[in-house]
Amino acid sequence: MSDHYEKVKFQLQQNASGEAVETEAAAEGEQMSPASVSPVTADVSCAARRDKSRGGGRSQSKGRSKSEGNGRQMNGKQVSDLIPQKKSDPLRVCLICNEQALQIKGTGRTLTGKTAKNGHVESCQRQTNGKCEHHGKEDGRKVAKKRRPVTVDISKAKTSLEALKLSIRQLKWKEFPMGRRAACDIYWHGVSFHDNENIVSGQVNKFPGMIEMLRKINLSRAMRTMQELFPGEYNFYPRSWIMPEEYQLFSTQICLLKDNDSTFKPTFIFKPDSGSQGDGIYLIRDPADLRVISGSQIKQAVVQEYIQKPLLIDKLKFDIRLYVLVRSLEPLEIYIAKEGLSRFCTEPYQEPSQNNLSHVFMHLTNYSLNVHSGNFVHSDSCNTGSKRTFSSVLYRLASKGVDIKKVWSDIIALVIKTVIALVPELKVYYQADIPPGKPGPTCFQILGFDILLMKSMKPVLLEVNANPSMRIEHEQEVSPGVFEYVPSPVDEEVKVGVIRDALRLMDPAQRKQHVVHVSSSIF
Numbered sequence: 001m002s003d004h005y006e007k008v009k010f011q012l013q014q015n016a017s018g019e020a021v022e023t024e025a026a027a028e029g030e031q032m033s034p035a036s037v038s039p040v041t042a043d044v045s046c047a048a049r050r051d052k053s054r055g056g057g058r059s060q061s062k063g064r065s066k067s068e069g070n071g072r073q074m075n076g077k078q079v080s081d082l083i084p085q086k087k088s089d090p091l092r093v094c095l096i097c098n099e100q101a102l103q104i105k106g107t108g109r110t111l112t113g114k115t116a117k118n119g120h121v122e123s124c125q126r127q128t129n130g131k132c133e134h135h136g137k138e139d140g141r142k143v144a145k146k147r148r149p150v151t152v153d154i155s156k157a158k159t160s161l162e163a164l165k166l167s168i169r170q171l172k173w174k175e176f177p178m179g180r181r182a183a184c185d186i187y188w189h190g191v192s193f194h195d196n197e198n199i200v201s202g203q204v205n206k207f208p209g210m211i212e213m214l215r216k217i218n219l220s221r222a223m224r225t226m227q228e229l230f231p232g233e234y235n236f237y238p239r240s241w242i243m244p245e246e247y248q249l250f251s252t253q254i255c256l257l258k259d260n261d262s263t264f265k266p267t268f269i270f271k272p273d274s275g276s277q278g279d280g281i282y283l284i285r286d287p288a289d290l291r292v293i294s295g296s297q298i299k300q301a302v303v304q305e306y307i308q309k310p311l312l313i314d315k316l317k318f319d320i321r322l323y324v325l326v327r328s329l330e331p332l333e334i335y336i337a338k339e340g341l342s343r344f345c346t347e348p349y350q351e352p353s354q355n356n357l358s359h360v361f362m363h364l365t366n367y368s369l370n371v372h373s374g375n376f377v378h379s380d381s382c383n384t385g386s387k388r389t390f391s392s393v394l395y396r397l398a399s400k401g402v403d404i405k406k407v408w409s410d411i412i413a414l415v416i417k418t419v420i421a422l423v424p425e426l427k428v429y430y431q432a433d434i435p436p437g438k439p440g441p442t443c444f445q446i447l448g449f450d451i452l453l454m455k456s457m458k459p460v461l462l463e464v465n466a467n468p469s470m471r472i473e474h475e476q477e478v479s480p481g482v483f484e485y486v487p488s489p490v491d492e493e494v495k496v497g498v499i500r501d502a503l504r505l506m507d508p509a510q511r512k513q514h515v516v517h518v519s520s521s522i523f
């Protein structure tokens, strides 16, 4: 397995006078638009500054200044570099945000990025020629050999148990299915940080407050705050209204738009706040339809502009599930898994009309819904069927001449900006549950980003899942009326890699040394 990583330094700044704020990257002559944040195959380093005095009214947290990453160079990868070349070598992206103050000073905006390449993913500040001065070796795996195995408490893992066990086995670490009296290095929770309240050390795979922050209403609020501050940068999230409190605003805005433009024929998607797997979701064409459907009891929900022209493959709508590891909030470190899943609808897509609004197999890509359609294709191959690897979709698009380097760099920008929007509140939750100076664990978390590609190839964020499914089996009707759980090769391929490499990145011995020698194949 190879370890090709690059760093991108990413700064989002506003200047009161409208002047460009000279960032470190800009000073070095590299200015990048969001679209060119970097088609990276490796680690991305992010430095964003948040002005503590102005944050759009949202809770703020302390920034801490740390030295930046190492030497940089522009990425010169070929399109083929964006696609995993073999099973064990999907590409990976990492973002390390060492400085967490996002300077918001006014109207001028600069968004700059810079790439650098080093031999391994690490936050080690002292390295030369890809070698770490601490070790003088290019491959830290040699050091790891002599260590005692990392211990993982898997007693609360729930539906991720199977994938987790396979990952631990691959790493030759030690699992504790019933928990352990002594402390473990890592605690794997199936749902929330609070699955086990008695942890005072080690690392837990959930952040406090992540579930709350990623509910549809809170995510929409966080995105809206950033859209107001940086409209050009946050245009990847569809316009959304929070119900019931913004029903009147929604209604008035849409009436105005329709009055001004008679060709304006929007569609909206109604999503209950705490819903998942497509539950309670429906499409409408007019604000008045909300009352018709829900009566006067409009639920807590988000109503969102429906993307009418998604990219289709074989006439089918599909979305992308990407896995993102938040390795730390301070400094902010994010790793984006290069491999993910593409989930396909099972009825050919047509643009919404009054006649097809209720066709869920045409409009909603949820696996949990489409699996019940007679057209769902379970495939043993990762490149075909109703659930495929993301890389197989990229291959397909590349073969049709799509600039997948740009698609990927746009996706990376979307992920980075989304996480930046969530960080201030997450820090507040974090400090409430794990106050500085008190014994407690540190946290990391794998998030599931659901992304839709528009026909124009622009990625759009649909939602972020705090608990993306890590099931590696699916229910199948083996004979009429008889259902069984059977292994799902595509889920196993992707999810075991995601968990294994997340664990590898959290290896406590490497964290202690401030060095991560990663032989990961996913991140």
Ligand code: ADP
Pocket: 238, 269, 271, 275, 276, 277, 278, 279, 281, 304, 305, 306, 307, 308, 319, 363, 364, 365, 366, 450, 452, 462, 463
């Ligand atoms: P859930 O948590 O219930 O899965 P999502 O927000 O992911 O809710 O929406 C379910 C599905 O609906 C998505 O997978 C996607 O196919 C479709 N969808 C959601 N939002 C939009 C949108 N704004 N435009 C087009 N399709 C959407």
